[in-house]
Amino acid sequence: MRGWMGKFRSLLLFSALTLFLAGCGQENLSALKPEGYGAELLLDLMLISIAIMVFVFVIVMAIYFFVLVRYREKKGQEDFVPKQTEGNHTLEVIWTVIPIILLLVLAVPTVQATFDLADQSSQDEEGVLTVEVTGNQYWWHFNYEGQEIATSQELYIPVGERVYLDMKASDVIHSFWVPAIAGKMDTNPGENINTMYLEAYEEGVYWGHCAELCGPSHSLMDFRVVAVSPDKFEQWKEDMQNVDPEAEPETASAKEGQELFNNNCMSCHAIGGASAGVGPNLTNFGNRNKIAGILEPSKENLVDWIVHPDEIKPGNKMPANIVNKEEASKIADYLMGLKHTDVGTELDSVNKPKNDQ
Ligand code: HEC
Ligand SMILES: [Cu+2]
Structure with missing residues (x-):
């Protein structure tokens, strides 16, 4: 019981610390509060990549916990081995295509921003x-x-x-x-x-x-x-x-x-x-x-x-x-x-x- 409480306490402490540290930083020295064109473009890219990461994380975790609960060992079935799947065509296509789409969603704005930030067309005007x-x-x-x-x-x-x-x-x-x-x-x-x-x-x-x-x-x-x-x-x-x-x-x-x-x-x-x-x-x-x-x-x-x-x-x-x-x-x-x-x-x-x- 005590050990459990101890762990809970340190979890609480670390969560509080994370919140606290997240408040650090100077407003006038922050990439998270853009006041210029380049900084705004970069923040947008950061937000897109974070959104994609969160999306992938949530889906993977959802599947993980579903499998954990749904297929856990049940009383009386200790020796049961479920049907083994190997080389499932549909599945393989799905987990190849989804990352390709995600990478494209990330790559297109990134390449666009890279060229935009390197644009010097008006310098000689x-x-x-x-x-x-x-x-x-x-x-x-x-x-x-x-x-x-x-x-x-x-x-x-x-x-x-x-x-x-x-x-x-x-x-x-x-x-x-x-x-x-x-x-x-x-x-x-x-x-x-x-x-x-x-x-x-x-x-x-x-x-x-x-x-x-x-x-x-x-x-x-x-x-x-x-x-x-x-x-x-x-x-x-x-x-x-x-x-x-x-x-x-x-x-x-x-x-x-x-x-x-x-x-x-x-x-x-x-x-x-x-x-x-x-x-x-x-x-x-x-x-x-x-x-x-x-x-x-x-x-x-x-x-x-x-x-x-x-x-x-x-x-x-x-x-x-x-x-x-x-x-x-x-x-x-x-x-x-x-x-x-x-x-x-x-x-x-x-x-x-x-x-x-
Ligand atoms: C050999 C060259 C040299 C000489 C002579 C010299 N300085 Fe400097 N000074 C520098 C350099 C290099 C810096 C930049 C230091 C840094 O910030 O890294 C500097 C920085 C400064 C700064 C800060 C500048 C800023 O932009 O905020 C002041 C004020 C200053 N010096 C005053 C003086 C005074 C007064 C003298 C004469 C007594 C003097 N310096 C002589 C090279 C020199
Ligand atoms: Cu330097």
């Missing part, structure tokens, strides 16, 4: 945006083709338009993945350019992640896709094209910071323009959602990062201790003041404006 994406250990760079705009860690796109991505890596293989908007795509070092497109349905800040193990800080290689209305996007482009990298900051501390930055950091970093250096482009850094893709944008975190990036992202390519804490604090004042555009700052996580939370 007038006004269609192409962004060159570069995966680096452990950050992302975005170069807007023909626009003189470059960003790092945050990719701005207009809602409702297809934005094409030409993707490569500077060092090892990475994988670009924004689960709520599209599927994922590897970025390879060398000449091999992979392509995909993004099409977001609604404004919001969507979370992205590197999905290919690429080194010790792979799990920290996060980025954001900021989808804004086409009007706002035009405004953003204009703001970004008019960045003055040498603009004077307001406070004395930030002015000193600017000089320190130009002397110590500019060899790898850039502000404005379309350059992709050894390190991220820091245009509009003061309005970013995160520092280095992962830290909350506070001055304290920024100073920590500048002095000891190695402790925050092990193995990353920015040297530690270039400047001391005091100097870092001035540089932080300068960088936090780099606000080149307001577009997108009103958005927080997916579909939730900041003041609604």
Whole structure:
């Protein structure tokens, strides 16, 4: 009796745990709540395959239990052997044809979606945006083709338009993945350019992640896709094209910071323009959602990062201790003041404006 109760208890515990874990996950990092064309297509495919699996499972289990009950050994018939069937034509045709039909039901939409997601027919049309994406250990760079705009860690796109991505890596293989908007795509070092497109349905800040193990800080290689209305996007482009990298900051501390930055950091970093250096482009850094893709944008975190990036992202390519804490604090004042555009700052996580939370 006790053993039975024990088993029942652990069953209960595991069921509860399953329910509990099923609630985990982030809404803005979920393939199950699609906010873009690619993600929606992929979710549909997942649902079709799950439906087919459930269908097969239910039928097989039903037959299994029917046979178990109907043909179990009965009292007084211990030696009874039922009629043995071998090579039944009808049965064999049935269990060959049914799986073929099921596979077709799965294959047709899958092949269709595969071609649909690889479709690039509109890429060369007038006004269609192409962004060159570069995966680096452990950050992302975005170069807007023909626009003189470059960003790092945050990719701005207009809602409702297809934005094409030409993707490569500077060092090892990475994988670009924004689960709520599209599927994922590897970025390879060398000449091999992979392509995909993004099409977001609604404004919001969507979370992205590197999905290919690429080194010790792979799990920290996060980025954001900021989808804004086409009007706002035009405004953003204009703001970004008019960045003055040498603009004077307001406070004395930030002015000193600017000089320190130009002397110590500019060899790898850039502000404005379309350059992709050894390190991220820091245009509009003061309005970013995160520092280095992962830290909350506070001055304290920024100073920590500048002095000891190695402790925050092990193995990353920015040297530690270039400047001391005091100097870092001035540089932080300068960088936090780099606000080149307001577009997108009103958005927080997916579909939730900041003041609604
Ligand atoms: C040798 C090249 C190099 C130098 C010099 C350098 N950095 Fe970096 N920096 C990088 C790289 C590479 C990253 C990306 C690290 C990562 O996220 O993996 C980075 C990241 C950053 C970030 C985060 C950027 C983002 O997009 O969120 C900041 C801020 C930063 N550096 C500030 C500085 C400052 C300030 C200095 C000068 C004191 C400096 N860097 C000097 C290479 C450099
Ligand atoms: Cu990576």
